Each structure stands twice: as C-alpha cells, then as structure tokens.
Amino acid sequence: MSAETVENAIAKKPAEALFSKRRKKLVSDPLVDDNPITIQVLGICSALAVTTQMKPTLVMAISVIFVIVMSNLVISLMRNTIPSRVRIIVQLAVVATLVTLVSEVLKAFAYDMYKELSVFVGLIITNCIVMGRLEAFALGNKPYDSVLDGFGSALGYSWIILAVAFFRELWGSGAVFGIPVFEYASSIFGPDFKLATNGLMVSPVGAFIILGLIIWVQRTKTGYVEH
Amino acid sequence: MQQSNTYIITFSVILTVVLGLLLSGTSQILGPLQKEAIALDNKKQILGAVIPGEEIAAMTPEQVNTYYANRIASVVVDINGKEVTEQNGVAVTAETVDIAKNYKKPAEERLYPVYVFHSEGNPDDVANYVLPLYGAGLWDAIWGYISLDTDMNTVGGITLAHAGETPGLGARITEPGVQARYEGKTIFDESGELVAVEMQKGEGYNYSDNPHEVDGLSGATITAKGVNNMLRNYLGYYKAYIETKKSSTAVAAL
Numbered sequence: 432m433s434a435e436t437v438e439n440a441i442a443k444k445p446a447e448a449l450f451s452k453r454r455k456k457l458v459s460d461p462l463v464d465d466n467p468i469t470i471q472v473l474g475i476c477s478a479l480a481v482t483t484q485m486k487p488t489l490v491m492a493i494s495v496i497f498v499i500v501m502s503n504l505v506i507s508l509m510r511n512t513i514p515s516r517v518r519i520i521v522q523l524a525v526v527a528t529l530v531t532l533v534s535e536v537l538k539a540f541a542y543d544m545y546k547e548l549s550v551f552v553g554l555i556i557t558n559c560i561v562m563g564r565l566e567a568f569a570l571g572n573k574p575y576d577s578v579l580d581g582f583g584s585a586l587g588y589s590w591i592i593l594a595v596a597f598f599r600e601l602w603g604s605g606a607v608f609g610i611p612v613f614e615y616a617s618s619i620f621g622p623d624f625k626l627a628t629n630g631l632m633v634s635p636v637g638a639f640i641i642l643g644l645i646i647w648v649q650r651t652k653t654g655y656v657e658h
Numbered sequence: 659m660q661q662s663n664t665y666i667i668t669f670s671v672i673l674t675v676v677l678g679l680l681l682s683g684t685s686q687i688l689g690p691l692q693k694e695a696i697a698l699d700n701k702k703q704i705l706g707a708v709i710p711g712e713e714i715a716a717m718t719p720e721q722v723n724t725y726y727a728n729r730i731a732s733v734v735v736d737i738n739g740k741e742v743t744e745q746n747g748v749a750v751t752a753e754t755v756d757i758a759k760n761y762k763k764p765a766e767e768r769l770y771p772v773y774v775f776h777s778e779g780n781p782d783d784v785a786n787y788v789l790p791l792y793g794a795g796l797w798d799a800i801w802g803y804i805s806l807d808t809d810m811n812t813v814g815g816i817t818l819a820h821a822g823e824t825p826g827l828g829a830r831i832t833e834p835g836v837q838a839r840y841e842g843k844t845i846f847d848e849s850g851e852l853v854a855v856e857m858q859k860g861e862g863y864n865y866s867d868n869p870h871e872v873d874g875l876s877g878a879t880i881t882a883k884g885v886n887n888m889l890r891n892y893l894g895y896y897k898a899y900i901e902t903k904k905s906s907t908a909v910a911a912l
Contacts, residue, residue, distance in 0.1 A: 531681055
C-alpha cells in the first residue's frame, strides 16, 4: 500500500499536466497580481513612447511577446551550459539577436510600421522585463515552464500598453485602430455634437497620466501596497 | 569544469559564430525584400510631394508602382543643369541615385535626380517637377522631396522625413499639417533672387501674406533650421536646372 503511493508519486511528478494549476499561475500571475508594468514598474520607456496609436502598439506587443518567449526558451535550453560568469552577456547576445531578427522582418514586410516604431523595436533589448525574466526564471527552470512564464509576463506587458494606447488614441486623435470614432459620433448625433480631442494625450505626458490612473484603479482593487 | 577559462572562451566563440551566422543568413534572405520595401517607400515619398498623402495611403503597393510608372518620368542632371545619362561607363537612372551617398561628395560632383510628374501617357504635359532634398537635422539626417509648379517658382507640395529627430518636436516635420504650410509659397523673390522658403522661429503665427516664410515648430528650432538649410542648399544645387526650365516655359508662354 505504502509502496504503491510512493511509486505513484514518482510516476506522477514528471507527467505534470500540460496546464496544471502551477503552470496556469505562471501565465496568469503577471497579468494582474504581478504585472511587470503596473506592479514591478518595468518597461515604462516603451510603454510611454509607442502608445500614441493602437496599431503600432499591437505590433510592439507582438514583437515583445516573441522576443520574451523565444529568449526564455533558448536560455532555458542552454541553462546548464551557460558559464555563470558570462551569463549576462550570453543573455544579452541572445536577446539582441532576436530583436534584430524582429526588426529585419518588420523592415522587409511592414516597412511603414518599421519606420514608425523606429528605435523602439531596437530598444526591446533594454526592456527590463526581458532580461528580468531570463535572470529570475529561465536560468533555473525547464524550457516549457520558462516559455509559459515569459508568455505571461509579455501578455501582462501587452495588455497594459494596449489599454494605454486605446485611451490615448481615443482621446488624443478621436480614433480606435485608426477608425475615426469621434467623427462617426458627430455624424450620428448631428454636426453640433462635437467631441474634442486633447493634444496632451498625443504627447508622452498623456501616457504617464493614463498609466498612473490604471495603476491607481488596479491597486485600489487588489489592495496592493508597496513595501 | 564549466567555470574554466577555456570553457568560457569556447562557449563565447561558438555562441558568437552561431548567432552571427543566423543574423547574416536572415539579412541575406530578407535583403531583396527590404530593398523593394525601401524603393516603394521612396516612390511614395516622391508622389507625396504632388498628391495628397491619404490618396497614397489608400493605394496597394502594386497601385503605387503602376501609378509611379505612368505618371513619373525622371532625369538625372549635374550641378550645371546638364542631363547625365552615364557616369564612369555605367548608365544612370534617377531611381538608382542614392541621395545620401551623393551628399558625401562635393556638390559639383554629385548627381541630381529630377522626377517629372506628368499627365498619364503624355510625358510632355508636365504638371510638377519633384526635386529631392537632403541635409542634417538636430540628431541625424533629414530628407524629403519638394515639388515645383511649371513656373519653377511656386511650391506644389513637400514631403519631409527624418532618421532620428525628437518625437513630438522635430519629428513633427513628417506631419501632413506641417508640410501643408509650404504649399503655394514661392522660392524666388521679385528681383529673381533664390530665397527659398524659411521656417520661422516660434509657432502659431500667420505667414499667409509672406510668400517665403512658413510657421515654425515650437521646441524644434534646430530641426527647422536644418530644414531651411536643406531647402536653400538643394534649391541652390538645382538652380541651373530650374533656370533652364524657367526660360523654356517662358519661351513656350510667348
């Protein structure tokens, strides 16, 4: 009886469910409770810079997801061979390579987007979220877990910048994904019904305000207090 | 063993080689596509000086290419306004002239492409002459295209682009609203001197009664100066060509 349980325990361990509770937590934790932007306050630079419109923000989000997931995978696969004395440089080399790949692909297939995002694609290299996840997780965990962890963090980053971009584009340019919502509103309610746009939202200052409001709302709800 | 110097060096060398190969391979594969994208973007910028930006934005890449092929004829001239067809035994076409590379040579040795916007199917029925511009902004290169009406004096439109001006300040030169300020301005004064068009310091003023001045960019005076220098320089380089076209249209008008 007791021998059987022991055997079961050993047999069960390597076959952890593909989406076990622990693994789900890896993805869901960074979405709200441990969000890289609103809780850890990382990656602010790009969150302010690229979020004037939804479209470039979406491209940025996809690029960041790709870079974080792939670098987590690669570093996790190599984790037992990386010499610890040069691990930061190794991480940097892998991240820089991936970012360059993204930027080359954008340049070939979406040149307008490449021009618009300009330096900020390259600056994914310095996004603290990427190196942070590599140092804190991928170096000590198995590839699949690392991929999930990276995906969660990247998703946490993405939804925040998309939310910021939504409000900034709506209030700054009166549009969502380039669709002029404010103009439609005027055409429905008559020409006297005019929604004013705010130039502040187009400048990075607008992003600070929106981000601050998001953090405020979130911390009120979760009751998070900075230690 | 993992910590020995030999291991670290070997590891680094292998990593560098693998990543290097990966990157150069990608750049080899994507290179032609990127060149195509850049060429298309260039055509869009040239067309941007003569037709509204929204119209171009609505076109597919194929449409841009056909429109460009149907409506734009191009020549290359030297500083004296003489047409150049070959250089060092190699045939020269306007589309292959790299403005940025030419910018590094002395002004007398550069090649100057001219893009002639004409009605469809009739290259002689010219509507605008589009001239490229290139210069230095605050942080990095700025460039663009200016279109002149057939009187070689009135600005039909301008497109401006930059490599790294400050977002929200100097980078605003790419905004349609800023570029529209140049439309209808003239580059020669009453006495026939080339004065170009100057962006002024400060923003929010009305320069509609002055044909050589446009409203400035608040907080981007140095970028505006760069644009002014670029316009004056390049219109100066093309002056000989502009004069020949001017006299020929004057003759035609008689």
